[in-house]
Amino acid sequence: MQWETVIGLEIHAQLSTQSKIFSASxxxxxxxxxxxxxxxxxxxxxxxxxxxxxxxxxxxKFGLAIDAEIAGKNIFARKNYFYPDLPKGYQTSQMDDPIVGKGFLDITLEDGSQKRIGITRAHLEEDAGKSLHEDFHGMSGIDLNRAGTPLLEIVSEPDIRSAKEAVAYVKAIHALVRYLGICDGNMAEGSLRCDCNVSVRPVGQAEYGTRAEIKNVNSFRFIEKAINHEVQRQIELIEDGGKVVQETRLYDPNKDQTRSMRSKEEANDYRYFPCPDLLPVIIEQSFLDEVRASLPELPVQKRARFEAEFGLSAYDADVLASSRELADYFEAVNSVCGDAKLAANWVMGELSSLLNKDNLEIQQSPVSAAQLGGMIQRIKDNTISGKIAKMVFEALATGEGATADEVIEKKGLKQVTDSGAIEKMLDEVLAANAEQVEQYRASDEAKRGKMFGFFVGQAMRASKGKANPGQVNELLKKKLEG
Amino acid sequence: MHQLNLAEIARGLADKQFSSEELTRSLLARIQQLDPQLNSFITVTEELALAQAKAADARRSAGENAPLLGAPIAHKDLFCTEGVLTSCGSKILSGFKAPYNATVVEKLAAAGTVTLGKLNMDEFAMGSANESSHYGPVKNPWDLTRVPGGSSGGSAAAVAARLLPAATGTDTGGSIRQPAALTNLTGIKPTYGRVSRWGMIAYASSLDQGGPLARTAEDCALMLQAMAGFDAKDSTSVEQPVDDYLAALTQPLKGMRIGLPKEYFGAGLDARIADATLAVVEELKKLGATVKDISLPNMQHAIPAYYVIAPAEASSNLSRFDGVRFGYRCENPANLEDLYKRSRGEGFGAEVKRRIMVGTYALSAGYYDAYYLKAQKIRRLIKNDFVSAFNEVDVILGPTTPNLAWKLGEKSDDPVAAYLEDIYTITANLAGIPGLSMPAGFVDGLPVGVQLLAPYFQEGRLLNVAHQYQQVTDWHTRAPAGF
Structure with missing residues (x-):
């Protein structure tokens, strides 16, 4: 049987306020x-x-960014349950009247196509504290530093159809909240956490299958693995004649497994009711207008502008707009060098692999946007070739010079464009490879093509890469044909 | 000195007839001597009181002349007092010394009052007889075999017995007005949001309101003037200037329209209390007031609505008492669930448990709409009744309680009978309007109280009517025998 996966996500984004949601801590x-x-x-x-x-x-801000309705009046409610790291015995959250209503977010799939994911709602709530089970010799410690931290819980529609789509959606939310400056997005520290509601159904069936909720998955990679594992588990279960039960499961990244945490029957009756200590929050249009005016350019808008203004491909624009910092870096490079395509290639190529290799964020890049832009300028004005540029880039990365010009100067990497000098060098190369020259001249057009590369390589080596490749090509051809 | 009321004490201190320290020592001695009969105090803060009295005397010598400077009071034991046991009358707060002061405590201290101690109360303010306290029942000084009312029973008994001139109380369904009525005092529940709830341990957050109990309307005005005001720490506190309550006292009552709701004089009311209430109406007419019969048709639904909303909120408010961070914890808990079950099972008394269970049930999935939501609808109807009534009249008048103070233990096995004692008072809490109870005579030697209700933020009007009445009557000056 062919199975279809249905996924809805609940993302908890920790808001980067100065103080807690209900106290000054x-x-x-x-x-x-x-x-x-x-x-x-x-x-x-x-x-x-x-x-x-x-x-x-x-x-x-978030509501406006996902084109959602923002309730004129939203209400805090108490979610009642006992847990030692929940000091009041209830979590102050929102139930029937959340601050952000229905909205949507467009995500880019691997094939470059766009998909719209519905967002059911987003509501404000307080985080709980932490129970510490180690180091207390049979007892538990409680740390309430996190208690009362403001969270925005973002609930998607069950519009997601694969683990890859889920990751694309979480990445898009991640980018959005960082663009908006409302969440630092640090998943390792728990600033962005994800609960995945997963079910499967035979392709073509209209009703949803029974879902399981995988709690608190905290990295893009684990989201993908946890969902894939859970989908497999559910399909195998059903195909073996079993039934999926509605339950909460935990993902164990070490074993790459999900395991049951509690079933629906064991679930709490949270006895939600409006919190009598807080008044309904009234949001006035003038306030929303003011917030709207303060919104930055959002990823979707930026992506479109990169395509239209710079002629970048959809893929390049999407990658560069994926984080505000990366986009800002790219734009800074472009403003220095004035060549968006080269800037995009360098940022997504050499720079990205350098950052990946050292596990650095763009903000920690050892090569500044001004340095990279300056270097690209030297490619454009033929001071250096693309190949030499890689050397210059590495030198900049290791701090061997403050600017590309300094590196070029210090290392004598300036490209040779004096055709007299190049010709002299070529004569020496051809003299040293007289045998190959003979063969070349005796060969037909097809073979010559391949052999020509050999001479270019020899020539570039002889010039230590500094000879202008265009000129080398042109002059070499002349001499060989000569 | 103990017979002096708050206004008289203010004058005596201002005229330097006596010092705050002398007065404080005298009242501390009186508490020590007489309170064992009443059990109105849970904690006497002798050292704190003497230090505050000396400080007040020093401020007075330095030329300060605030009306409450050096005046001794005490707090109901649910107002947090820094470093002092704050018990809510419950075992579950055994040993709980509050780490901060309630706003009311802070404001009264700033006004220069001297805190003699913390007063007994029904456990978590749940009760109308002050019999549910972990620290034992409080006795009514007018008859030591009878209850003083509740839940601010300690406050009422102490002030009525002249152990101190005034005390703080709280009123969720009548907990200031009903004990005031049963002990011959004047007590006012302000408009919801008039007095800060910060540091006032919650029973039912949307109904709780702090206020004073004293012997006269003038004394209540002095106290409320210091207690009231916006507090940024309480989101339900209202940002509105506080009226000059003392200035309001002296307004003539000519043309004041008084409404008598027929529902307040129906079945269940002791006929002798009805007579005393109508006698008050006659006095007020002599002072120039006009009287009109009115109706509050939804009053009959008030008790069921209240006994859904208040327990629902309480069931959540009292979840924090779990044995984890403060107060009572059971011995040797086997695991987390055992810790919760036994700490709460052993720490809470029967009435508190009853209300937690009722409230938990009312909020449960499948019952929420039928109970909690319906109760909130009734609440809106009751509020609308008052809004319409106040289009026709300035003040609503009726009995505070349907019965006189009853015998200790008489209703403790019949919670519904005790709940019915709140019938005239809880509507003001549901609507959020202010209410006042004042002495209106005696039946069989037991005090009778009359209740006045006014529109939002018209505390001044209530105090005005009561004060004018007290200028032409002397019920409020009578002291119980032996005190």
């Missing part, structure tokens, strides 16, 4: 346990929440 990552927990975060009796206006503004 800081939210910096990695502080000593319980040093960023105020009376409110500790759930002390008598304390009350006060909503952080910045969290509301950030949620509105």
């Amino acid at each position: 800081a939210i910096a990552f990695g502080a000593e346990p319980n040093t960023q927990a105020s009376l409110i975060d500790l759930g002390m009796p008598g304390t009350l929440p006060v909503l952080n206006a910045e969290a509301v503004r950030m949620a509105c």
Whole structure:
């Protein structure tokens, strides 16, 4: 039987506010346990929440960026359950009246085509603390630094049909929240986490299959692996005559397996009700207008502009627009060198592999946009060839010079364009390879083509790569045919 | 000195007839001597009181003259007081010394009051008899075999017994007004949002409101003036200037329109209380007020609505008492579930457990619409009733309670009978309007209270009517025998 996969994702994005959603405590990552927990975060009796206006503004930014309706009135509700790292015995979240309603996000698939993924809603809520089960000799420690950290939970429609699409969607959300400056997107620190709702159904069937929810997957790679594993598990289960049960599962990256955490029957009745300590949040049009005016150019817009303005391919534009920092870098290189295609090739080629090799972010690039742009200028004005440029680039990366010009000067890499000098050098090369010259001249057109490359190679080697390749070609041809 | 009311104390201190320290020492001695009969205090903060009294005297010598400077008061034991046991009358907060002060505590301290201690109350403010406290029941000074009302029963008994001139209380369904009525005091529940709830341990957040209990309307005005005001720490606090309550007291009542809701005089009301209430109406007419019969048709639904909404909120508010971070924890928990079950099972009393269960049920999947949502609809209807009524009248008047103070233990096995005692008071909480109870005479030697209700933020009007009434009557000056 042919199976179709149906996936819906819930993404928790930690908002990069200065303070927590209902208290003035800081939210910096990695502080000593319980040093960023105020009376409110500790759930002390008598304390009350006060909503952080910045969290509301950030949620509105997101809503506007996905073309969603933003509720004029949204309401915080309490989700009641007991857990030691949930100090009040309830999580303040939103249920019936979320701040952000229906919207959508267009993602680019591997074949370059676009797909629209519906977003059901996005709501504000507070994070819980952390239970620490190690180092306490049979007891558990509780760190409430994270309790009260503002989260935006982004719920997609079940529009996703493969693990690859899921990853593309999460990457698009990741890029978007970083563009908007509302989340740092650091998945390793838990700033962006993903719950995957996965089901399968026979191709052509209208009803959805029973879904399992894989909780808290925190890297692009794990999302893909966890979903693929879960899809396989469900198909095998059904094909063996079994039934998928609705449950929450955990992905174990070490074993590459998902395992059951709790079934639907064991699920809590959260007894949601409107939080009486917080008033409904009224969002006025004037506020939304102000937020809209503050929005940066978004990935979709940037991608389109890169194609239209710079003539880049859809693929190149998509890669370069995938992060705000990468796009900014590319544009800075382009503004220095004035050649978008070369700039795109260098940023996506040499620069990307350099960063990948050293596991660096674009912001940590050892070669600045100004340096790279300056170097590309020298390619364009024929001061260096593309091949020499790679040497210059490496020298810049290792700090052997502050500018391309300095490197070229210091290492004497300036391209030789004096045809007299090139001719002299070519004469020497041909003299040293007299036998091959004989063979060349005795060969037919087809064979000559291949042999010509040999002479070019010898010539470039003799010039240590500095001879202008165009001139070498032209003069060499003349001399051999001569 | 203990017979002086708050306004008289203010004058005595201003005229330097006595110092705050002298007064404080005298009241501390009186508490020590008499409170064992009443059990109105959970904690007496003698050292703190003397330090505050000395500081107040120093401020007075330096020329300060604020009305409450050096005046002794005490707080209901659900207002957080830094470094002092804040118990809510519950075992589950055993040993809980609050790490901060409630806004009300902060504001009254800033006004110069001296805190004598923390007052007994029904556990988590759940009750109308002050019998559900872990620290034992409070007795009514008018008859030690009877209840003082609740949940601010400790506050009421202490002020009525002249252990102190005024105290703070809280009112979720009548917890200031009902004990005031049963002990011959004046008590006011302000408009929801008028007094900050920061540091006031929640029972039902959308209904709870702090306010004073004292012997006179003037004393309540002095207290409320210091307690009221916007607080950025409480999102439900209202950003509106506080009226001058003392200035409001002296307004003549000529032309004041008083509404008598027929639903307040129906079945279940002790006829003698009805008579006393109508006698108050006659006095007010003499002062120039006009009277009109009105109707609040949805009052009959108030008790069921209240006993869904309040327990629902409580079931969530009380989840934080889990034995993990503060207060009582069971011995040797076997695992997490055992820790929760036994800490809460052993820490909460029967009435609290009953309300947590009722509230949990009302919020459960499948029942939410039938109970919680329906109760909220009733709440809106009740609010609308008041809004329409206040188009016709300035103040609504009726009995505060259907019955006189009952015997200790009389209703403790019948929670519904006890819930029905709240019938006249809970509508003000559901609607959020202010309400006041004032002394209106005696039946069989037991005090009778009359309740006044006014539109939002018209606390001044309530205090005005009560003060004018107290200028021509002396019920409020009577003290219980032996105190």
